Amino acid sequence: HLDRIADVDPAVHAFLHVSTESALSQARAVDEDIAAGNQPASALAGVPLALKDVVTMQGAPTTVGSKMLEGWQPPYDATITTKMLEAGIVILGKTNMDEFAMGSSTENSAYGVTHNPWDLGRIPGGSGGGSSAALAAFEAPLAIGTDTGGSIRQPGAVTGTVGVKPTYGGVSRYGLVAFSSSLDQAGPCARTVMDAAMLHEVIGGHDLLDATSINQPVPAVVQAVREGSLGDLRGLKVGVVKEFSGKGYDAGVMVSFNEAVEQLRALGAEIIEVSCPHFTYALSAYYLIAPSECSSNLARFDAMRYGIRIGDDGERSAEEVMSLTREIGFGPEVKRRIMIGTYALSSGYYDAYYGSAQKVRTLIKQDFEAAYEKVDVLVSPTTPTTAFPIGERTDNPMAMYLADLCTIPASLAGHPAMSVPSRLSATDGLPVGLQIMAPALQETRMYRVAAAYE
Template sequence: MAAALADGSTTSVELTQAHLDRIAEVDGAVHAFLHVDPEGALAAAARSDERRAEGATASALDGVPIAVKDVLATEGLPTTCGSRILEGWIPPYDATVVARIKAAGLPILGKTNMDEFAMGSSTEHSAYGPTHNPWDLDRIPGGSGGGSAAAVAAFEAPLALGTDTGGSIRQPGAVTGTVGVKPTYGAVSRYGLVALANSLDQVGPVTRTVLDAALLQELVGGHDPRDSTSVDQPVGGLVEAARRGADGDMSGVRVGVITELAGDGWQPGVMARFRESLDLLVDAGAEVVEVSCPHFVHALAAYYLILPAEASSNLAKFDAMRYGLRVLPEGIDSPSAEEVMRATRDAGFGDEVKRRIILGTYALSSGYYDAYYGQAGKVRTLIARDFDAAFEDVDVLASPTAPTTAFRLGEKLDDPLAMYLNDLATIPANLAGVPGISVPSGLADEDQLPAGFQILAPALADERCYRVGAALETLLEKKWGGPILDRAPGLEGAAR
């Protein structure tokens, strides 16, 4: 699309309008968006066309439209985090990543649906209704960023921003046949991201190709003095790595297969596509070896103590006093601040958010902190050491992104533990802060739905994810005869 804009075969207004038309055509079925901004997007597109006519483009992606997950603050546009407690809230400022895409000239199509406050793996926990997987509208698109992944998979947006706390970019990427990247912790600013768990959250790209993801991460990444966790290092080499990898040559690359992320509970079709992908990498010159990360088996338990603890602290700010929803308790003439707060939180938070707040508050309470949160922190350190030891022997680590393909809507909604298991392979990267990418690995035999191949690299070595991911993408496209999304059944009555 950027090339078409550059050679004058289309304009940003035409491109943006085409995507707005696509949203109007299919989003009633997909529900990828919570808010669409036609006026703002077209105005930004018109400004892009003016810059291009003057020979003063703002970036390589100037004029290419984008969607933004509704957990990122957008000045003048609603930001709800998929929750009733923020219904109607319009931020007075932009998140840093939003400011950067605006400065680069990308028109924002709208805000995408998500599990409430990013708590979920299916986008069924949104207070505004679930998003549907474009491959099968009866199935989930992953979570918490299912809206961004579904928008890209349904061709409603060519690019999207998501956030990944325990897999919320990569797992939706796997089940929708899109590319999802969790950058190194601190490589992309979190300023203006409504925090779920500060030590785990990371903003990243959601795209249809590895090169697109590299372009977007280079655009939004880099140091931000307003984010105390931002890494003070320049972003670069990602696009170059993706272009280099696209030649399909993996000579000299050592790939470690994590033995703990396989076995019982993994869908056979997902594992079959994973092994086929490994074989392609070997044929391209890579050396594949098995690597043990023994403490990964405890990652899920540690994560679901650390995340709720940080979430219970972060969500304390929603007190019905400063912004967002305010509910007055029934039958009380002059309610106290505490009574208003209780009534508001009861009405404004969904069941999953309440569950995690209660769990986190318990884990942080007097007498239990050391036994739960403190122990989880120690396990986190052991997981980071597993990564360090593994990367002494290999360049990247690999696993399936998610244990299964997309399950049916409602199938796991009443079983939180079953839902949490969807993040089994993605959580360790967040605990250790290392980068990861999910690349479509093909369609599982059982249901002809997409599976994902996850590549993990050492902290600040994001370019390795892009090189290996682009190589695998090239090799698989040769095998399939084209991109995986070309094999999607599509949406009835909607032509791409």
């Protein structure tokens, strides 16, 4: 995989940092362990993985795609990093991403764009475009992403790979650079549903270092994939969300989606159309809640504690150094969100904006509850279009935000959701993703359907 990275990454630019030395020494340790007659630490021991640069790992930089953290080396490992290393997984390096995970195309990275291996002129999705591109380009068989509003699932869809957002709290957030704490969730990315399930079981589970971590066993997703692989979905009810179709959806995406639904029906599932009327407001609510939490979380980048410090010449005041550093350290999308969030949280506007958005969040949860009284899982296209050309949406934040139309409701509810490749688009031949959603902690249902479909 290191050779493959050397060959193709100059064109793909999935990686921001390749940890050659530590990857080789981890791999050697696994080999020696096995040569000594020991059981491998896990079924994934020795398997290489690409780590999104929002997750800390000692001995490598963590930039979060931002100039603000250029050169910063974390003094500790994220819980999921520790778990993967203990399982013998070999971490190849850190992958490119939209700055602070804000974006849908990886074009907001301060370190250049990542190219979609299917067509180097197109975006690999975002914010975790580096992780998904690394999988699609065969630079790594496993990757880690984080998903706040779709950043695992949408890059998965447009690169033809599998991406899973676990239940909120199902995977520890300790050691992840925070964007929107009530939404951020790390999860597995892979080329097959089984690979994703195996990685899910390694990273999942309760963590005392994360106050929102759920104190429950990791769902038995590997077993669910085994069962699903038998291809029998009789007795299962699949809901098709009526609101996720129509204007704005590529014809090629809808053909692929409808065919996927027919395939689920052929596997024995009962298909039921459901209406979730408040999903229409999910995007608007998200773009108040996520920026509000971001404006608060990113206050810690004060030029004193982490990363770069600009203009500390003994003349300028601490406040001047702080504002100069933030002016230079943050890119335009991050600044836009800090501004929106600060405004939405200001006294006098709080109820009208943040408060209303939280009420919408509750209505969306209620839509899900009503739907899950009738069906076991919900399906939709993962994203309304296939990978768009690099540069097409950079001047139009609203068009960029629309990439997350279908992924945001499950994020707001804290529910698990995943994207699996469906048939390539009949109009442009590019990958399309099928999104499968399930109630909180019901990952096994979701994986079973994904495995049966795959």
